[in-house]
Amino acid sequence: MNRSLSVAIKYGLIITVSLIAYFLILRAFNLHNNIWLRIANGFFMAAGIYYAIKNYKYKYNATFTYVDGFKTGLLTGFIATGFFALFMAIYMFHLDKEFAHNIVKHFFNSGDQGGALLILIIIMEGLSSTAILTLTFMQVFKKSDHIGQQEHLIDNDPKAKS
Numbered sequence: 051m052n053r054s055l056s057v058a059i060k061y062g063l064i065i066t067v068s069l070i071a072y073f074l075i076l077r078a079f080n081l082h083n084n085i086w087l088r089i090a091n092g093f094f095m096a097a098g099i100y101y102a103i104k105n106y107k108y109k110y111n112a113t114f115t116y117v118d119g120f121k122t123g124l125l126t127g128f129i130a131t132g133f134f135a136l137f138m139a140i141y142m143f144h145l146d147k148e149f150a151h152n153i154v155k156h157f158f159n160s161g162d163q164g165g166a167l168l169i170l171i172i173i174m175e176g177l178s179s180t181a182i183l184t185l186t187f188m189q190v191f192k193k194s195d196h197i198g199q200q201e202h203l204i205d206n207d208p209k210a211k212s
Contacts, residue, residue, distance in 0.1 A: 054122040057106045062129025065098035069134045073141075083152055092179055095127060099183045102126040103191050116192045120184055127180025135172050142168065 069091055076082040106122045107114045142150040142165035150165035 053110060054118060054125055057102055057122050058125030058129055061098050061102035061126045065094055065130035066133040068094045070137050095179055096183050098130060099123045099126050100187050103187050107191050116188060119188050119191050123184030123187060124180060131173060131176025131180060135169055138172055139169050
């Protein structure tokens with residue numbers, strides 16, 4: 051199996067389980083209708099992607115490239131987003147049909163769109179946050195071949211200072 055994919059599946063499923071558990075905890079306290087509490091989903095996604103890239107770099111440091119880390123981060127987020135969207139679709143269309151109607155009616159002043167709009171929003175949020183978080187974290191994990199910009203200040207060669 052592809053190295054990036056094996057790490058991405060592991061951490062993608064961890065993120066998915068975290069997101070589902072968080073949603074069910076909110077549901078247990080009847081807070082699942084408050085969309086502002088979904089901000090924590092970003093923290094779960096950020097932590098999962100960060101640790102996926104970190105784990106990949108730790109395992110394969112000798113051959114780690116920017117593309118490998120980027121691919122691992124994207125795959126991790128895409129897997130988590132796909133499985134969480136699937137869970138939410140099952141929840142909204144089979145377990146709690148009023149949930150989607152209440153959210154859409156309260157926040158969009160219309161109850162006609164239903165769960166499909168919410169699934170689309172979940173997918174768009176997940177994919178966009180995955181791309182942004184992966185790009186951000188790769189700035190930390192990338193290997194740099196560049197010498198520092200201030201290198202001429204510590205160079206002892208007098209020709210370089212002029």
